[in-house]
Amino acid sequence: MNDRNRMLAPFVPQPDDDIIVCRCEEITKGEIRRAVHDGMFTLTEIRRYLRTGMGLCQGQTCTKLVKGIVARELGVRPDALEPATGRAPMRPIEMRILAQDKEDAE
Amino acid sequence: MNTEVIIVGGGIIGCAAAYNLAKNGVSVLVLEGSENIGNGGSTRNGGGVRQSGRDPRELPLVMYAIKNIWPNLSDMLETNVEYYQEGNLRLGSTPEHQKILEGLTARAAACGLDVKMISGDEARAINPYLSDAVTCASWCPTDGHANPLTATMGYYKMARRLGAHFISDEKVTELRKIKGKVRQVITASGNVYEADTIILAAGYESRFIADTVGIDIPMQPVLLETLVTEAVAPMFWQMLGTAAADFYGHQTEHGSFVFGLNSGLEPYAKPGKPVSSSIAASAACRGIMNYFPSLKNIKVVRTWAGWMDSCADHVPVISTVDEVPGLILACGFTGHGFGIAPAVGLVLSQLAMGQETAVDLSALRYNRFN
Numbered sequence: 479m480n481d482r483n484r485m486l487a488p489f490v491p492q493p494d495d496d497i498i499v500c501r502c503e504e505i506t507k508g509e510i511r512r513a514v515h516d517g518m519f520t521l522t523e524i525r526r527y528l529r530t531g532m533g534l535c536q537g538q539t540c541t542k543l544v545k546g547i548v549a550r551e552l553g554v555r556p557d558a559l560e561p562a563t564g565r566a567p568m569r570p571i572e573m574r575i576l577a578q579d580k581e582d583a584e
Numbered sequence: 585m586n587t588e589v590i591i592v593g594g595g596i597i598g599c600a601a602a603y604n605l606a607k608n609g610v611s612v613l614v615l616e617g618s619e620n621i622g623n624g625g626s627t628r629n630g631g632g633v634r635q636s637g638r639d640p641r642e643l644p645l646v647m648y649a650i651k652n653i654w655p656n657l658s659d660m661l662e663t664n665v666e667y668y669q670e671g672n673l674r675l676g677s678t679p680e681h682q683k684i685l686e687g688l689t690a691r692a693a694a695c696g697l698d699v700k701m702i703s704g705d706e707a708r709a710i711n712p713y714l715s716d717a718v719t720c721a722s723w724c725p726t727d728g729h730a731n732p733l734t735a736t737m738g739y740y741k742m743a744r745r746l747g748a749h750f751i752s753d754e755k756v757t758e759l760r761k762i763k764g765k766v767r768q769v770i771t772a773s774g775n776v777y778e779a780d781t782i783i784l785a786a787g788y789e790s791r792f793i794a795d796t797v798g799i800d801i802p803m804q805p806v807l808l809e810t811l812v813t814e815a816v817a818p819m820f821w822q823m824l825g826t827a828a829a830d831f832y833g834h835q836t837e838h839g840s841f842v843f844g845l846n847s848g849l850e851p852y853a854k855p856g857k858p859v860s861s862s863i864a865a866s867a868a869c870r871g872i873m874n875y876f877p878s879l880k881n882i883k884v885v886r887t888w889a890g891w892m893d894s895c896a897d898h899v900p901v902i903s904t905v906d907e908v909p910g911l912i913l914a915c916g917f918t919g920h921g922f923g924i925a926p927a928v929g930l931v932l933s934q935l936a937m938g939q940e941t942a943v944d945l946s947a948l949r950y951n952r953f954n
Contacts, residue, residue, distance in 0.1 A: 479751060479752075479753050479754045479773055479775070480619065480751065480752045480753045480754075481751050482744060482749070482750035482751065482752065483749050483750070516741045516744075516745075517621075517740060517741050517744045517750070518737065518741075519752075520619055520620050520752075522619070522620045522623075523620055523621055523622075523737065526620075526622065526627050526733040526734075526736070526737055527733065527734065527737040527741075529733075529838070532812075532885075532886065533815075533885070534814055534883075534885060536885070536886070560619060563888075565860075565886040565887055565888055566860055566865075566886075566887050567884060567885075567887070570814055570883035570884065570885050571883060571884055572880065572881050572882065572883050572884075573813075573869040573872060573873055573879055573880050573881070573882055573883075573884060574869075574873065574880040574881065576865055576866050576869045576884055577866055577869035577870045577873060578866075579862075579863065579866040580866070
């Protein structure tokens with residue numbers, strides 16, 4: 479049970495809020511912190527709201543960083559946060575390649 | 585815990601209803617069974633805000649939403665929902681396709697919708713990326729698309745800001761009547777919540793919950809699959825569909841293309857956690873490249889799947905219940921709940937407040953299956 483009414487410490491701007499954390503989608507630390515205060519309490523919700531970790535690298539660069547930022551904002555340990563689901567294909571793949579799964583495909 | 589309204593289900597329908605109730609000063613509690621808000625079809629669909637191809641019974645809801653809510657939704661929710669109203673092209677390449685499209689077009693035009701059949705060349709004038717394979721299309725200029733993720737989370741954010749109370753990871757197992765009126769909501773963790781009115785908007789799970797007060801809505805879970813590509817420079821803004829229903833989709837404001845897939849095996853998917861099949865994305869890529877050859881080198885970045893609550897007659901139940909006073913049903917959206925969600929949120933709040941609804945809901949009653 480996760481009561482979304484629980485009180486967080488008030489949002490205080492930080493000097494490095496402009497740092498880009500998710501490089502693929504160009505999402506900053508400040509945007510992630512702000513999203514937590516807007517009620518995005520899980521890594522999946524952060525991802526759906528901001529698109530962090532959904533770019534070309536699929537979060538291979540920023541997942542840990544985002545987790546740390548969200549955990550600090552919520553006042554919980556990072557390992558208390560469930561990771562977001564990994565999605566196929568594991569690497570970006572051209573439509574013309576992906577389309578060739580049939581033996582008789584041209 | 586005691587509130588005026590409890591909403592079971594934190595998807596876009598539940599969040600939009602909560603937003604409208606909270607805005608009217610009604611105390612509202614939303615119970616979401618999973619860990620994440622908007623975890624079902626709300627954040628897994630293809631983003632269509634579409635009137636063409638809709639069943640006439642739910643057409644008034646989407647027409648109301650497109651006229652009155654979607655154009656202002658980003659401002660209302662202080663969230664960019666990426667709404668684009670640039671028309672819908674439904675594409676065909678055979679005489680059979682032409683027949684399907686003509687039937688859909690005639691039915692929608694009879695409801696007063698601005699939709700017409702056009703030739704392949706006329707379609708290519710609207711979207712120059714279309715291949716010569718396209719020989720016919722239906723064209724509805726007032727259709728569009730939006731971002732289901734930010735729209736869902738935006739409704740949640742604003743509902744919460746207006747005072748709606750959300751509890752996630754709190755799975756409802758049972759409703760209980762007191763003195764002939766539904767009153768209690770019981771969860772798997774053993775908690776009991778009480779309210780004057782209960783809105784049941786829990787997707788397919790609504791079937792099991794409604795069953796505990798003796799109501800059955802005939803629906804089945806059916807898998808839907810979707811893919812998203814890398815972002816590229818803007819090419820076109822129309823929503824796309826096909827007469828063969830082998831794919832649908834659009835380019836997003838972000839630059840990526842989102843395409844819904846259809847391999848034909850979706851109704852037989854393995855129960856449990858929704859999982860992308862190994863064949864659907866590949867099959868859809870062949871269909872997409874046939875109509876849009878210039879997309880062949882675009883990279884697919886992610887695929888995902890989700891369950892829809894497929895109703896026996898393919899339109900939702902949005903209804904009070906004679907046998908269970910205090911209960912309002914909102915389920916069975918059959919994979920096209922996103923475009924109508926802003927209007928559904930509004931009419932659910934009106935039902936809960938005992939007001940006249942903005943749209944007539946008599947065709948969506950729970951007892952129409954008898």
